[in-house]
Amino acid sequence: MTNHLHLVVQQKDGKLSDWVRDFKKFTSKKLLKMIMDNPPESRKEWLKMIFAYHAKLNKRAVNMQFWTHEM
Template identity: 80%
Template sequence: MGEAYQIRDQEMPYFLTFQVVGWADVFTRKVYRDVILGNLTYCRKEKGLYLFGYVIMSNHLHLVVQQKDGKLSEGVRDFKKFTSKKLLKMILENPQESRKEWLEMVFKYHAKFNKRSGELQFWTHENHAIELVNPKMIETRMKYIHENPIRAAWVDKKEDYLYSSARNYSGLTGLIEVDYW
């Protein structure tokens, strides 16, 4: 893992990117996006996560987060471990999943190159962690994540994308609660 993108100060807010291995478009299905939303909500309520912003794209998600107890690395590890296990089980045990064999092949292929993964790997091990040391950096990253669906040409206005905290910041009801910065 590169030295530049590691979580060093466990108490600071960070911009994080979690990417599905092989850039597999898992989150094109609502049921899988909802797993992410459910776990983010759980982490906010039960694990001390400040969730300032998020966006779920087809094959990755961006977060601006901070951990109340100063154990951000542990929180990230637990989030990725739980969601990985749950999503792999859902995908591979779902008879309606038309891409099951292809996705299993992708997850197996990437696991071969990483001895920590077991037989299947869902997330890459990198988090592209960027420490947000001042309000301007937070504002820049929030703008970046909220405009991601616009850059993907999915919506014209950031608040129109349901799977993003842009709705919350625009005064609309978001799918989950966030912690305003």
């Protein structure tokens, strides 16, 4: 599993931050579902623990946080 993604994006209408927010929401839900629904994934429990840990650090995250920012 790679740990980062590079994109070149231009937003014509609206704010780029809105697009980034929606992209993160959509991709995190899809990727988490793929991980959890994949029986051969040997790191599933470890990943769930990591995602839950990062969610606890973020006041807005509910159960799991897929994206992290090193700032």
